[in-house]
Amino acid sequence: DADVTQTPRNRITKTGKRIMLECSQTKGHDRMYWYRQDPGLGLQLIYYSFDVKDINKGEISDGYSVSRQAQAKFSLSLESAIPNQTALYFCATSDHRGLTDTQYFGPGTRLTVL
């Protein structure tokens, strides 16, 4: 079974709709992240959480919100989807040890906003 799972894997929606992407992990990590990837490009950090009571904005948080319901669950919401939010969304977890912070990524959710 995958350590980091994302649902749904694919979603097509219309402008103005509210969308929630969910992420679950069985790795027991405290840290969780949401990233966005546009075609052919690197990763942009949307939000991250270092523990259940901690939520931090990333570099592109506008138009998005998150909820850390438990250590194992971190959901991303688009309150009113717009076409330029069409992208591949990745959830990741990490276990910070000393100087390193290895990230483990889910399989991604492909979101299309029409």
Added chain:
Amino acid sequence: TQLLEQSPQFLSIQEGENLTVYCNSSSVFSSLQWYRQEPGEGPVLLVTVVTGGEVKKLKRLTFQFGDARKDSSLHITAAQPGDTGLYLCAGGAGRRALTFGSGTRLQVQP
């Protein structure tokens, strides 16, 4: 804001050729990681370097962290089609979330 710039953005080579990908910043990082992402999947960690000047080898891949811990390089010897993918560097600094580079897309033609 810490930024990591990767070059080249895209590289298409023939099987058997050597290549080097660069990751540069004006900021100092406590660690530098390289990830590879294949189509339809999330990135997967290849290596972590933490000491300035450190060199690590992973089969045909050689990773180096700059002496000042502001830059890194990835060298692939005798590239194979299985090396095709998006290579991402990521810098760590204290308690902050990782900063990812813009990526280098490598295509190795058989």
